[in-house]
Amino acid sequence: MTAPTAWIVVLPLKALGRAKSRLHDLPIHVRRALVVAMARDxxxxxxxxxxxxxxxxxxxxxxWEGLLGSPRVQHVADAHTDTLNDALRRGAGACDTKRSRYGVAALTGDLPALRPDELAQALTHASRTSTAFVPDARGDGTTMFAARSLSEFWPQFGECSATLHSQAGAQMICLPELTGLRQDVDTLDDLKRVQDLGLGLHTATVLLTLVNSSSEAALARWP
Structure with missing residues (x-):
């Protein structure tokens, strides 16, 4: 199979009220602000x-449709019965048929230090094989799964997803651990670690506002 002429990237995003519950030490409005900022970055x-x-x-x-608006962003509603992987397949399938030569990649929405050149490097690697994945910094999860065609796009996000993707024949893309594409944020320790890589503008703004706000009132109505 020839390399894709371009890529479609699918971002699965939880309902704002349920996102990042593991950051339970933060007030819910602060968690929501961080979730939105990371997704924007x-x-x-x-x-x-x-x-x-x-x-x-x-x-x-x-x-999310109002929060992530762009002519190049398409919004697809998942079904209440969808698993994460079902939702990803639903989103990928929403691309029209003229894009049949495009590759499809699923990416988590909590990578606030992601850089375009890192993603480009990973997609270049992915274009050379049927399916590929990028493990998270811990090594057991997945931050990106890519397939050269929709027919091969069968993501297996969830517990031990790196092992599941590997067992299904996907090639692991080896990037340094201290890379924005591998550093997702589930805990406060993750958030501290990812700051050293250089945060995107939106996430950096939220954290700066939080640090400088004695009452957190500036975030209570954000965004």
């Missing part, structure tokens, strides 16, 4: 990546 980095044609946001929360 990921979306900006993806759209700036050479070779990416479009972002497809899959979510059951219609508020």
């Amino acid at each position: 990921v979306c900006d980095a993806v759209l700036a990546c050479p070779g990416v044609e479009e972002v497809v946001v899959v979510s059951g929360d219609p508020r």
Whole structure:
């Protein structure tokens, strides 16, 4: 199979009220602000990546459509019965048929230090094989799964997803651990670690506002 002429990137995003519950030490409005900021930074980095044609946001929360607006961002509603992987397949399938020569990549929405050149490097590797994945910094999860065609796009996100992707024949893309594409944020320790890599504008702004706000009132109504 020939390499894709371009890529569609699918971002699965939870409902704002349920996102990042493991950051339970933070007030819910602060968690929400961080979730939105990280998603915006990921979306900006993806759209700036050479070779990416479009972002497809899959979510059951219609508020994301107003929060991530761009002519190159398509929004697809997932079904309440969808698993994460079902939702990803639903989003990928929403691309019209003229894009049949495009590759499809699924990316998590909590990579606030993602850089367009890192993603471009990973997609270049992915274009040389049927399916490929990028493990998270811990090594057991997955931050990106890519397939050269929709028919091969069968992501297996979830517990031990790196092992599942590897067992299914996907090639692991080896990037340094201290890379924005591998550093997702699930805990406060993750958030501290990812700051050293250089945060995207939106996430950096939220954290700066939080540090400088004695009452957190500036974030209570954000965004």
